[in-house]
Amino acid sequence: MLKVLLIDDEKWIVRSLKSIVNWKSLGYEIIAEAFNGIEGYEKIKQLSPDLVFTDIRMPGMDGLELIRKSNELNRDISFIVTSGYKEFEYARRAIQYGALSYCVKPFDEVEISEVLDQFNKKKQRTRAILHMELLNMLQENEGYSNKLLLETMSKLGFVWEERIGAVAIVVVGNAPLQIPDGVPYIAVQIGRSLKAYIIRGDYTTELTDSLSAEPLEEIAGIGIGSCVNDPADLINSIRDASVAAHCFFITGNKGIWNAASPSGNLDKVKEILWKLNQTRNTELVNELTGTIESLIAEGCFTIRNAMTLYNMVLFNVYNLEEEQLSSYQQLSNRFSHVNEMITYLKSLLLAHYKLSFTPSPKSLPPTTFDKIVAYIDEHFKEDLSLQMISERLNLNPSYVSQLFRKEASETFLQYLTKKRIAYACRLLNETGLSIQEVSENSGFMDYFHFAKTFKKCKGLTASHYREANRDDSSKI
Incomplete structure (x- = not known):
């Protein structure tokens, strides 16, 4: 309002x-x-x-x-x-x-x-333009002065007071957060079903009490970051709040969580995976899952750890470093609970080191690659990964990756990213959708990942790309 x-x-x-x-x-x-x-x-x-x-x-x-x-x-x-x-x-x-x-x-x-x-x-x-500018400033705070950041926040109705600071609250779900009247805040969409709220620091307790008193309808989790007095640190508060908001993935319950101390140490997990790769001793798989379960029981295992673990195991099995998950939502969409993920990873490791996957034949019909590309072209706007496509088409992920390098002279991820960025450019040129909407409609789960990827591919931000093409078209 x-x-x-x-x-x-x-x-x-x-x-x-x-x-x-x-x-x-x-x-x-x-x-x-x-x-x-x-x-x-x-x-x-x-x-x-x-x-x-x-x-x-x-x-x-x-x-x-x-x-x-x-x-x-x-x-x-x-x-x-x-x-x-x-x-x-x-x-x-x-x-x-x-x-x-x-x-x-x-x-x-x-x-x-x-x-x-x-x-x-x-x-x-x-406001849509200001929200976009704010997100860009938070993403690349070294390129913007605090003065410019504070001016943008002021235009959105948030007056920064250094002694009070601000707190980031991240919500996973489709329902808006019910903010009590009189509480200064800024709300920005940072992903599909993922919204960040920047709240003045002295209202945190009041807001937490208010949220705790209401049932969480259409909300899976709410994470509350630490209070920061330097606006350049807001991005860290948002990231920590996002980790906390995804605690439902670990606990299996909806709830409100404060950002905790640093996540658990996965050094022992890395060591076990290395030994497993060297010895192929499947007894180490039980040791691995036992170590993870201990971290969970101690409250030292977060969604950040879970995504790191998932990517490490897939790299260990398929040796595909470039085809890893990039957002917590991808993981929580794929598995309903951390235990489901652990069961899947355990079966994957046992199959690889004990029974071994039956490799895809060295020579497949010429249409195989075409089928893979056709599937990507049809589903690139959705949450998509190499592992998901391989399972859907009953192929070994390593084989799919090698096939892409051979037939397209690029990786699966490079092809998928080019497809998504090309579609994003089309939406920027032909529609009035906000940058966040362009990000979602192009298949990106996380706005910050989209912003970083777009700039890497095009050499400028999505907003600057839209303005540049608008200026060019006006000259015709």
């Missing part, structure tokens, strides 16, 4: 504005009223509304001076000026100061509704 502040020195005018339209149905919430310019300015500083309706002639500070002073706050606040005087000079000066519109009293319902509808659409476009 967009926040609205109403300012007029006549209370009946404020009442008239409140009742003339259904604010909630248009996406607005009236958060406060003020009855002179000075009081209005103080509430603007305190509440950072999205939109202010202000009279021109008021005691203490007139509407034009109010707009001028508020603009100096650099908080991306918009104004609609109201007056009983239909004077061109007032309208001209109001627009000059950045006012959206000039409405003459008595108010017209249709006029007010149209202005609100247009502003809502404009605000949605602007």
Whole structure:
């Protein structure tokens, strides 16, 4: 909901504005009223509304001076000026100061509704761009100053206070987090069914208590990161909160978790895998699973450990370092619980070292590679991995990887990535989808992974790519 502040020195005018339209149905919430310019300015500083309706002639500070002073706050606040005087000079000066519109009293319902509808659409476009810029800054904080980061957050209604700092909360699920009124926050989509909330640090306890009192509907897990006082550290708080939010994968239950101390040490697991590879002694498989189960029982095993383990085992079996999972969601989509993953990895290791997989024949019909490519071309927008395709087509992953190198002179992952990035470019050029939506529709589970991959492939960010192509098309 967009926040609205109403300012007029006549209370009946404020009442008239409140009742003339259904604010909630248009996406607005009236958060406060003020009855002179000075009081209005103080509430603007305190509440950072999205939109202010202000009279021109008021005691203490007139509407034009109010707009001028508020603009100096650099908080991306918009104004609609109201007056009983239909004077061109007032309208001209109001627009000059950045006012959206000039409405003459008595108010017209249709006029007010149209202005609100247009502003809502404009605000949605602007916020989508700001969210995208914020994500890019968090992803590559060494390329941006803290000043620019804080300015972007301020435009999204979040005023940073160093002594208070902020906390990242990550939610896995499709339902929005119910934030109590008055809590400053920014919400950004960082993956499919994955959203990050940046909350002011002094509201963490209040919010945690509020969330704990409500049942988790359509939410698998909520993770709360550590409080940071340097905005450049927000990305670390988000990453830690994401690990905590995926604790449901380890515990098997929905819940709210605080970011814990560093994950368990997998050095012993690596050592056992190395011995297993050298000796092919399958008794080591039980030792391996026993070690993992001990880490889980001690509370030292996280989704981060689980993904590392999964990738290590697949590399050990298939020697495919470049075809690894890149997001926690890929793992939790593939397995409902960590025990299911452990059972799968155990059977995979036993089959490889004891029974051994029957290798795919050295010579397969020419259509085999075409079938693999056709499957990728049809399903690249979905969660896809080399292991999943191999199982679906009943082929050995090592063979599929070798076949790609032979027939396409590139790896499976390179082909899949090129396919996804090409489709993302098409969406950026031909649609008005947000960058997050482009990321999801192109098959990427995680926005940060998409942003990093896109820039690596194209040499510039997705937003800059869209702008560059828009500029080129305008020159034709």
